[in-house]
Amino acid sequence: MNYNDRLSGNEAIAFAMKQIDPDVMAAFPITPSTEIPQYFAQYVANGEVNTEYVPVESEHSSMSACIGAQAAGARAVTATSSAGLALMYEMMYVASSSRLPITLACVNRALTGPININNDHSDSMGIRDAGWIQIYAENNQEAYDNFLQAMPIGEHPDVRLPVMICQDGFITSHALENITLLDTESVKAFVGEYNPENYLLKKENPLAIGPYDLGCHYMEHKIQQAESMKFAKERILEVAAEFEKISGRKYGLFEEYQMEDAEVALVLIGSSAGTAKAAVEELREQGVKAGLIKIRVFRPFPAEEIAEALKNVKAVAIMDKAESFSAQGGPLFAEVRSALYDLESRPKAVGYVYGLGGRDITPQHFQGVYGRLLDIAKGGDLGPVYTHLGQRG
Amino acid sequence: MKLSARDINENSTWQEMTLGGEIYEPATSKLVNTGAWRTNTPVLDVAKCRHCLMCVPYCPDSSLPVLYGRLVGVDYYHCKGCGICAEVCSFGAITMKEGGEV
Amino acid sequence: MELERTYHFKKTLEKKERFAPGHRLCAGCGAGIAVRGVLRALNEEDRAVIGNATGCLEVSSFLYPYTAYEDSYIHTAFESAGASLSGVEAAYNALKRKGKVKDTVKFITFGGDGGTYDIGFQSLSGAMERGHDLTYVCYDNEAYMNTGIQRSSSTPRFASATTSPAGSVVPGKKQNKKNLTDIIAAHNVPYVAQTTFIGNFRDLYTKARKAIYTPGATFLNVMAPCPRGWEYPAEMLPEICRLAVETCVWPLFEVENGVWRLSYEPKKKLPVEEYLRMQGRFRHMFKPGNEWMIEAAQKSVDENWEKLLAKCLG
Structure with missing residues (x-):
């Protein structure tokens, strides 16, 4: 039975974890994700969950402990942000290459330096190629819903990959919103039990994990990961369909907003979509055929599907909330522009880097972007494809 | 699909290898002939051996098998010929012979 | 679990x-x-999960x-x-509570001195x-052997390693060896011990059994010579270990619930020179004019030994 409550994004994630009641949580506090282990530690202290809570001495150790726990046959979760995720970098690869479906709640925050606690996507984008499934939320409801879908996706025997559920630091993590929760019984039934075929504590046979691979085996193991990541796209949609049945809420690889007849469009990730939608509505009222694509799944990247969704658009702006210092645009821009390459007739594409370190973005900013796209659509000059938005000077 | 270390080699395709490099059977290293590394070879003189077993725990390669409290020989398929066993033996029952051949 | 008081050497070797x-x-x-x-110290009926830091042992085993x-x-x-084995142990507790795992499983992890004294500290x-x-369990071979004998914080002073080579100006490693066993004892864990390969392995076996079967976090520091890195003929390992103990370079002791106990006191403490002389990594210490190095090494060993005696007797 669904019911309504008012929760912050962090509370929503902690509550989802409580409903799932994982075997092990290992976490180290870092703003803005700190509340998640705090709430969860209180659940443990109150006996509301059966979880072993491991208060590790660093994020490197939280991921290491999660790897050990998941390999042992347990369901392991953690939460982190920014520098915490960066400190995990090496272990993120170990988790995915060991094929351990750990779930990580990432509360996106700018990477140091200079140190900054506000939101952008430089943390999870920096680790985008570590072999983790990455799913992003626009709001608290999506953060909650995505977290519940993580384990059925990652634990599928043909996927066996870790999953990162991302939401925007402070913007959603600390803001209260009305959200609809599932009852715990439905959550437990939906998420199911974790029953890996082999695990360290299995009685019938031992398991050795984490070998040294010579050149003759390493590439084959990487291809296995790559093949599973390809399959994950199908599994994400399957799980979304199952989730819709119990929640009534529909999810895909990305959300298309006013895209049916759109001539100009934005592609972006996360909470900025709410602001951008307001801009789209205003433009629609003025008769402008504006649309929006909000990426939900960044890894695996839904390239073909995005190309299909954008094929009739005349001009598109791809908005990155992370710098990649490639000197030619952010990571989302690179992915989307590459996805468009195979289209017979492609929209013109420009990239923007915006919102770094929590820099505010308003409907007016987006209207300005749409204005530029309309000029380009009419045959105007494309101009520089890599620019920033919202900065001074 | 169950995959055994016995069937995995440098020509295996990615479909023929275990996911993530996991091995779900014990002690598959026994398949490896590290005895081929030997440049010197321990020779056990059974007549001199008092079965004190002092040599056994010093072997880094678990190559001095014990059965019913007695040293039953040298596992030449795995012994690398380090010579520690000969050094430890107080009775001159193990001597090192030049070359890797048994 | 009550541990046996007597040590039956041959019986230990009949274990699987x-x-x-x-x-x-x-x-x-x-x-x-x-x-x-x-691993011989495990009860045969108990299962174990073995952890390992990257290093020689890992890439080889x-x-x-x-x-x-x-x-x-x-x-x-x-x-x-x-941390990884912490996660395994946490999983064991969780799964045992849920009835998914029923039998006894012990958790033992191995790291070299690189993975233990330094990067995994x-x-x-x-x-x-x-x-x-x-x-x-730290198998301490006093340098990063897997990458080619670079110095670690466990490398003793004056030892020549590839990142602390002995040259005409620098006399090998400049710093003293870190006393990790003491540092772990300072964590107030129930059992910490230092051992190596001596005689009939009674010391290592009984300490390993205590470590494995004492509830809580325990630590064993095992001096494990490396013939290549220490530059001695491989078969001389037992003699190197014996001299390390007899010179008090590597004293055998344990700290059980905060009580320090000497496991072995040499009847006549041998000069450290005898231990150093066997190893090529200390070769330069024996060149004319470098006598001060041997004196300094002896002084350091003596000081550490006195400190240890004070802890064990005090």
Whole structure:
């Protein structure tokens, strides 16, 4: 039975974890994700969950402990942000290459330096190629819903990959919103039990994990990961369909907003979509055929599907909330522009880097972007494809 | 699909290898002939051996098998010929012979 | 669990071997002896999960698809052995509570001095402080052997390593060896011990049994000579270990619930020179004009020995 409550994004994630009641949580506090282990530690202290809570001495150790726990046959979760995720970098690869479906709640925050606690996507984008499934939320409801879908996706025997559920630091993590929760019984039934075929504590046979691979085996193991990541796209949609049945809420690889007849469009990730939608509505009222694509799944990247969704658009702006210092645009821009390459007739594409370190973005900013796209659509000059938005000077 | 270390080699395709490099059977290293590394070879003189077993725990390669409290020989398929066993033996029952051949 | 008071050497060797041959450690490697010796201390009916920091032991004992372990084994990274095994132990507690695991499983992790004294120090300290029911075993060969004999914080002063080479100006490693066993004892864990390969292995076996079967986080520091890195003929390992103990370079002791106990006191403490002379890494100390190095090494050993005696007698 669904019911309504008012929760912050962090509370929503902690509550989802409580409903799932994982075997092990290992976490180290870092703003803005700190509340998640705090709430969860209180659940443990109150006996509301059966979880072993491991208060590790660093994020490197939280991921290491999660790897050990998941390999042992347990369901392991953690939460982190920014520098915490960066400190995990090496272990993120170990988790995915060991094929351990750990779930990580990432509360996106700018990477140091200079140190900054506000939101952008430089943390999870920096680790985008570590072999983790990455799913992003626009709001608290999506953060909650995505977290519940993580384990059925990652634990599928043909996927066996870790999953990162991302939401925007402070913007959603600390803001209260009305959200609809599932009852715990439905959550437990939906998420199911974790029953890996082999695990360290299995009685019938031992398991050795984490070998040294010579050149003759390493590439084959990487291809296995790559093949599973390809399959994950199908599994994400399957799980979304199952989730819709119990929640009534529909999810895909990305959300298309006013895209049916759109001539100009934005592609972006996360909470900025709410602001951008307001801009789209205003433009629609003025008769402008504006649309929006909000990426939900960044890894695996839904390239073909995005190309299909954008094929009739005349001009598109791809908005990155992370710098990649490639000197030619952010990571989302690179992915989307590459996805468009195979289209017979492609929209013109420009990239923007915006919102770094929590820099505010308003409907007016987006209207300005749409204005530029309309000029380009009419045959105007494309101009520089890599620019920033919202900065001074 | 169950995959055994016995069937995995440098020509295996990615479909023929275990996911993530996991091995779900014990002690598959026994398949490896590290005895081929030997440049010197321990020779056990059974007549001199008092079965004190002092040599056994010093072997880094678990190559001095014990059965019913007695040293039953040298596992030449795995012994690398380090010579520690000969050094430890107080009775001159193990001597090192030049070359890797048994 | 009540541990037996007597040591039956032969009976220990009749136990099933848990570290299989066919691993790729060098001939005469001390790490292999350490692993065998520690795992022999397990009750035969108990299962174990073996952890491992990256290092010689790891790349040699689980080179795909060949595992040298009869038991389950996990390697994650160089600096994470303490944390990874913490996670395994936490999972065991959770699954046991849920009835998914029923039998006794022990948790033992191995790391070289690189993975233990240095890069994995924080993760080890965390695991000890949190008090997971596990045993961390350092096989201490006093340098980063896997990458080619670079100095570590465990490398003794004056030893020539590839990143602290002895030259005409610099006399090998400039700093003293870190006293890790003391540092772990300062975590107030229930059992910490220092051992090596001596005589009939009574010392290593009984300490390993205490470490494995004492509830809580425990630590064993096992001196495990490396013939290549220390530059001595492989077969001389037992003599190197004996001299390390007889010169008090590597004293045998244990700290049980805060009580320091000397496991062995040499009747006549041998000069450290006898230990140093056998190893090529100390070769330069014996050149004319470098007598001060041997004196300094002796002074350092004497000081450490006196401090240890004070702790054990005090």
